[in-house]
Amino acid sequence: MHIVTTIAGSDSGGGAGIQADLKTFQELKVFGTSVITALTAQNTLGVYDVLSIDPSFIEKQFYALLEDFSISAIKTGMLFSADVIQTIANIMADLDIPLIIDPVMIAKGGESLLQQQAIEALRCYLLPLATVIMPNIPEAEVLTGKKIDTPASIKQAAHTLLQLGARCVVMKGGHLSDKKFATDYVFFKDGRSFSMQTARIATNNTHGTGCTFSAALTAFIGSNLPIDQAILEAKKFIQLAITHDLSIGNGYGPTNHFAYHKYKGFCEVIIHE
Ligand SMILES: Nc1ncnc2c1ncn2[C@@H]1O[C@H](COP(=O)(O)OP(=O)(O)O)[C@@H](O)[C@H]1O
Ligand SMILES: Cc1ncc(COP(=O)(O)OP(=O)(O)O)c(N)n1
Numbered sequence: 001m002h003i004v005t006t007i008a009g010s011d012s013g014g015g016a017g018i019q020a021d022l023k024t025f026q027e028l029k030v031f032g033t034s035v036i037t038a039l040t041a042q043n044t045l046g047v048y049d050v051l052s053i054d055p056s057f058i059e060k061q062f063y064a065l066l067e068d069f070s071i072s073a074i075k076t077g078m079l080f081s082a083d084v085i086q087t088i089a090n091i092m093a094d095l096d097i098p099l100i101i102d103p104v105m106i107a108k109g110g111e112s113l114l115q116q117q118a119i120e121a122l123r124c125y126l127l128p129l130a131t132v133i134m135p136n137i138p139e140a141e142v143l144t145g146k147k148i149d150t151p152a153s154i155k156q157a158a159h160t161l162l163q164l165g166a167r168c169v170v171m172k173g174g175h176l177s178d179k180k181f182a183t184d185y186v187f188f189k190d191g192r193s194f195s196m197q198t199a200r201i202a203t204n205n206t207h208g209t210g211c212t213f214s215a216a217l218t219a220f221i222g223s224n225l226p227i228d229q230a231i232l233e234a235k236k237f238i239q240l241a242i243t244h245d246l247s248i249g250n251g252y253g254p255t256n257h258f259a260y261h262k263y264k265g266f267c268e269v270i271i272h273e
């Protein structure tokens with residue numbers, strides 16, 4: 001049994017954060033463990049409040065896992081403050097475990113999940129430790145300080161993130177204006193790149209898409225799948241979770257974490273090398 005860890009915030013609404021990650025891990029048959037960085041009072045309509053966890057307690061959670069488990073992959077989600085990022089980076093720097101970073105900044109409803117002062121800490125301390133960083137377009141714009149709206153600017157931004165130390169960048173295209181396709185762009189340090197294109201689903205039930213995608217990638221990397229295959233399977237996982245979305249709540253509903261096993265033979269992803 002492979003053991004993986006999510007370091008993220010709790011979403012009381014169950015569609016994003018720790019809850020989405022653990023559901024995804026369970027579906028992909030890896031044993032999920034967690035380090036909780038913050039609690040959110042949240043549902044599909046929005047984030048009403050955030051309670052941060054003291055970094056010293058975050059450290060205790062992390063060391064409790066490291067003492068007892070052989071962890072095969074770790075992902076980060078909502079980290080909230082510079083202190084938390086510094087704490088996680090200090091511990092990660094001494095580990096030889098693949099790190100998947102979802103640089104969560106803003107919730108669907110517009111609420112901030114990362115303090116402004118934390119952006120520099122993310123760029124300087126955590127990003128250089130990333131096996132894979134998977135920003136959405138607005139997050140990549142914040143991290144690189146450049147507008148991203150053309151294929152050339154996507155490539156340029158990914159190269160900036162690779163230069164900052166990440167080994168692989170998955171630039172998620174959910175926020176691009178393409179009405180027909182949802183295309184993600186993958187770039188490696190060795191110069192290889194490819195894109196993954198799926199049909200864009202007309203739905204508002206996209207709460208937690210980034211969390212679910214990065215959790216699936218963590219599960220596949222933690223199960224020793226080669227990285228290209230892990231990225232492709234994770235894209236299938238999120239595509240099927242959005243296609244078979246759940247109408248739960250009255251706002252941006254969650255994705256369907258059960259869909260992959262039922263429908264995985266029926267997901268077309270077009271790859272462009
Ligand atoms: N409406 C959609 N239909 C299909 N895939 C989508 C849709 N919206 C987002 N995605 C996919 O979901 C994943 C998360 O994308 P994105 O929305 O960019 O990130 P985030 O959830 O972090 O804001 C990506 O693989 C993206 O292509
Ligand atoms: C606790 C918590 N963590 C992360 C998010 C944001 O998740 P994401 O997958 O980026 O999804 P949306 O915010 O786009 O729905 C969150 N809302 N809560």
